Amino acid sequence: MKILISAIEPSANLHLKEVLNKLKMNNGKWEIEGIFDKNLGEPIIDSNEFNVMGFFDVLPKIKLAKNTIEKLTEMSKDADKILLIDAPSFNLRLARSIKKHCPNKEIIYYILPKVWAWKKGRIKDVNKYIDKKAYIFPFEKEYWKDGIYVGNPLLDEIKEFRDSEEKGNVAFLPGSRKSEIKSLMPIFRELAKKINKRKILVVHPVYKDRIEEIYGDVRDFEIEFHTKEVLLKSDFAYICSGTATLEAAIIGIPFVLMYKAREIEYLIAKMLVKLNYVGLANIIFERENLGEFHKEYLQKFDINLLLNDYKKATLSEFREKSKKLREILKYGSSENIVKLLNGEI
Structure with missing residues (x-):
């Protein structure tokens, strides 16, 4: 065939x-x-x-x-x-x-x-x-x-839950497209300076030979290339909108969604897209009348709020939400x- x-x-x-x-x-x-x-x-x-x-x-x-x-x-x-x-x-x-x-x-x-x-x-x-x-x-x-x-498809690719052991890592996932990466990296650098755990930056494999060109200054981060493996060994994650947010939700790691586009693109999208949420886990939970799965930050970012989400997140809460999400997806x-x-x- x-x-x-x-x-x-x-x-x-x-x-x-x-x-x-x-x-x-x-x-x-x-x-x-x-x-x-x-x-x-x-x-x-x-x-x-x-x-x-x-x-x-x-x-x-x-x-x-x-x-x-x-x-x-x-x-x-x-x-x-x-x-x-x-x-x-x-x-x-x-x-x-x-x-x-x-x-x-x-x-x-x-x-x-x-x-x-x-x-x-x-x-x-x-x-x-x-x-x-x-x-x-x-x-x-x-x-x-x-x-x-x-x-x-993510239930084929992700079998494990994030376990209950503290790992000492915070993950940063700026997306796979250049425009996403260049928009979020300045915010990630600012957050990294205020977090006292190991900071892991997930770099898309296609850019492994162009890290400095695409991501800029990455001296505060350890570089890794595999999303799932990084999420499983992290205590919290800052994630660009996209499939990675659903991966994190299925794994059960605490995270927030962050997204920033060109202002004109964002305004056009806001007029066209009639949704209360951007993240797929949030959209699924809303459809099931289960409330909000995770926080979302679009266009504007308050460093103190983002740090507070990291400090207050509980692994047990996200693990229970993850179990429910897997039941829904089957x-x-x-x-x-x-x-x-x-x-x-």
Whole structure:
């Protein structure tokens, strides 16, 4: 079986890795092609070339995206299955192009657009171009009534809880995109100077040879590259908005979410996104009427408040919330994605 894959985001490639591991366990004959992290195979283009964020950062990538869609559409003619992962701005355009040229090709969309946050108009496009819809949050059934809840990929990747032993570390996770990193690092440096524990900065592996260029002055931090391992051995974490906040919530480590964008981007997003929270754990808990999972700080940061959250956080409280979150999400998703690819569901 030849699978054409489109996974252009760092988190999508982490989830794809679990799917590929399950495919190997099934001992089936399969091969992958398309766009994904070069560590997972031989893509036509390394997904890290699409590592951008923000309305204005995307502009230089438009030509690259257009050329890639044309190439993937041509490749789809020889593929048995198409697997799209997240990234709706790119993948919905790709799906439309593939269906135009190969209307009978089955397209599976894993991690569907977050239409519950914004751009509900994408529901129409997904229903038109996607054959099998695989969503990863139980509440999304409201939007994808003919879709399949496959489970959540983080439950495949995270088996451990943060234990009750104090570790003596505080984690700082500034995100994976350059704009996120450059916005949060000055705040992280200020916090680090006021915290008397070991400070661990999680650097995205793609930047391991460019740390000073991307992160600036990191002399107050120890550098590590693996989010889960760092969270499991830390007592508290300051985390940029994104998948890492849900990882921390599932692990059960006390943390706060921090996010800062260009002011014009933030204002545009605020007009478009109608949510009370940014963090995924908070969104899930609110849907279940369970209150707030963790604190969120957007755009403006008060160092004293951030330090107070660290000093007052209790591991037992977050561990109990984590148990409840895992009950809601139920199980991991990679096994069900393999079943979708094999036509078993």
